[in-house]
Amino acid sequence: MRVAGGLLLMVAAALIQVTWAAQLEIAGAFANLVLIAVVGLTWTQGVPAGLLWACAGGILLDLNAPGPLGPHALALLAGAYATGFWARNLDRDSPFHPAAAVVVSTILYSLVLIGADDALGLPVPPLRTAAQLTIAASLYNAALMPPALMALRRVTGGLHWEQTAA
């Protein structure tokens, strides 16, 4: 049940990200719904669950990107791992911390993704452009994180999924 629910969430987030969200660009960036879902699941379900869902969500994103499977999963893993540190050590009920965690995760995600793409010979944007896009995406994701986490808590709480961050 938990696996099916998580998978459904990841597939929905990935599909919305590559279809609808991509049309709602702000300053060249758009919401990374899969990253938001991974951060949310790490926050509510713990690091082990977050890491596994990062792999699943990343592979779904890789299916929509040119090149091999794996770079997006690797980038999301970095985000989930960083979120784990945050969730373990800070007030998990505050809306500020998840928003800040998603900013850090977005920056790590972008760095890992660009690094992986560069290593694999895939196109990478110029540094300045990459920095601008990363900042815009961080802010976009941060704005969406508190309501997304609230919704996720309601769903996972209703299904008795709540768990402490390990």
Added chain:
Amino acid sequence: MESTARPRSTGRFLVLAAAMLALAALSQQSWAAGFRGTAKSALAPLEAQMMSLAAAAEHATAIFGDIASLRDQNQRLTAQNQDLKRQLAELNAAAYDNNELRNALDFQRSFGHRTVVAQVVGRGPDAFSHTLQIDRGSDDGLQAGMVVVSGAGLIGRVRETGPHGAIVQTLADPQSRANVFLSGSGLQGTVIGGPGALQVQIQHHVGSVPTKGEWAITSGVGGGYPRGLVVGMVVNVTHSDAATVDSALVDWVNDPATLSLVIVVTDFTPS
């Protein structure tokens, strides 16, 4: 408790990261291309459904106002605008090389290229990948390297194919290159992709200076793209007598965010 949990999480992270790196290395091999293409086109039908759903939702909102009709009107006007831009480019180019260029611009009519029309069902998953996912693949005759255009002009080329879907690398990709000439001055140059605006490096030629408002049109030099596809209008020129090349910004005739249908040229093989 926490001190044991942290190393365990770190261990899991490292194992999973290694697994993803191994997956990337394996799926990049040429023998895995078929599997990768099949896996990638598996989501295309779902994405097409999502796009249809979005279109249906847009129509549903019409009952709350005239948004849908205004959008339709906007799309029609955008299409008309693109068509007018193309016609203007044709006329402008005709002044330079009337007969040959007009034939080249309307490649479908004059060159008789075989084409496949595809629906855009998705876009790259992040702002760094300037790609489009389309609902036609190798089963429809598509191959990597084929040129992709719209009614307005050049979009890019097919990068990967699966049986029922393909990924198109657009001109906005930083690694995209297209050799062009300018419709007014006839100067040759290379368009370099970029997310903000397309840049064109123009070779110096005695007595000719690139000017704002000229059309950048594929020259066919290098064999990467057929001659005569409109890329965009020159909007800003940086000229220096001391430099060997001038640089200019090109306003691309296509906006990937609004593209819903594309045309794949299936009988042009890039050299």
